Amino acid sequence: MPDPQPTTPDVAGVTRTPTGEISSPSTSTPATETIVRPPPTPATIVPSSETKTDAPASAKPPKSLINEESPTQGAPEKYEDFKAPEGFVLDQEVTGEFSALAKKGGLSQSYAQELVDFYVKLQQQMNNAPAEFYETKQNEWKSQINSDPEIGGSKWNGTRASIGRLFDSLGDANLTDGFREAMDYTGAGNHPAVVKFLARVAQRLTEGGPVRGGGPSLDGMRRPGEGAPSAAQAIYPNLPSRG
Numbered sequence: 001m002p003d004p005q006p007t008t009p010d011v012a013g014v015t016r017t018p019t020g021e022i023s024s025p026s027t028s029t030p031a032t033e034t035i036v037r038p039p040p041t042p043a044t045i046v047p048s049s050e051t052k053t054d055a056p057a058s059a060k061p062p063k064s065l066i067n068e069e070s071p072t073q074g075a076p077e078k079y080e081d082f083k084a085p086e087g088f089v090l091d092q093e094v095t096g097e098f099s100a101l102a103k104k105g106g107l108s109q110s111y112a113q114e115l116v117d118f119y120v121k122l123q124q125q126m127n128n129a130p131a132e133f134y135e136t137k138q139n140e141w142k143s144q145i146n147s148d149p150e151i152g153g154s155k156w157n158g159t160r161a162s163i164g165r166l167f168d169s170l171g172d173a174n175l176t177d178g179f180r181e182a183m184d185y186t187g188a189g190n191h192p193a194v195v196k197f198l199a200r201v202a203q204r205l206t207e208g209g210p211v212r213g214g215g216p217s218l219d220g221m222r223r224p225g226e227g228a229p230s231a232a233q234a235i236y237p238n239l240p241s242r243g
Contacts, residue, residue, distance in 0.1 A: 065129040082116040166202035
């Protein structure tokens with residue numbers, strides 16, 4: 001087998017022998033070709049229709065600053081009836097005066113309604129204050145009576161019964177009924193001093209005690225000016241005395 005002739009590549013990249021002939025391709029194992037592929041393009045993530053949160057079609061966006069209603073602009077020709085909570089009635093005369101003032105100040109319908117709401121809230125607080133004070137004071141008085149050692153606690157049933165006997169002893173149902181009604185209406189029937197006063201009066205007028213005797217009279221039955229009888233005269237008052 002002849003020795004392979006050396007080969008050299010020309011400027012065109014063709015392999016030639018020293019005599020200028022084109023060299024045949026080598027039968028040796030070709031080099032492994034490396035194929036370089038570009039990285040895969042990341043898939044576009046499409047949100048699921050189940051997690052999509054669209055705003056309701058009926059929802060209105062908040063008003064921007066340029067569209068907000070100014071409290072000093074847009075006074076209507078005539079104000080609509082102002083709204084009040086259930087159970088609260090607006091005085092028509094006062095409402096008329098307020099409407100005139102609101103129109104003079106150029107107040108819008110909505111801002112004027114806010115002032116009416118504020119007025120209603122204050123009125124409700126003022127109306128509830130006396131009732132709340134009354135209830136608090138009544139509970140305070142009841143607690144004092146219950147803890148009073150003279151009329152309250154375990155003695156309360158007896159105290160109430162004795163006051164009832166006092167009323168019955170007067171013999172005037174109309175008078176006692178009116179008195180009881182006044183005690184309920186004013187709340188004075190829960191005042192510790194009132195209850196204690198009635199209990200002491202009832203104790204003196206309706207609760208009698210045993211009558212104790214003091215023994216026979218030392219004077220006996222004799223006329224005024226007579227001396228004390230002798231023993232015989234005391235035993236035999238009808239015995240004729242001796243001179």
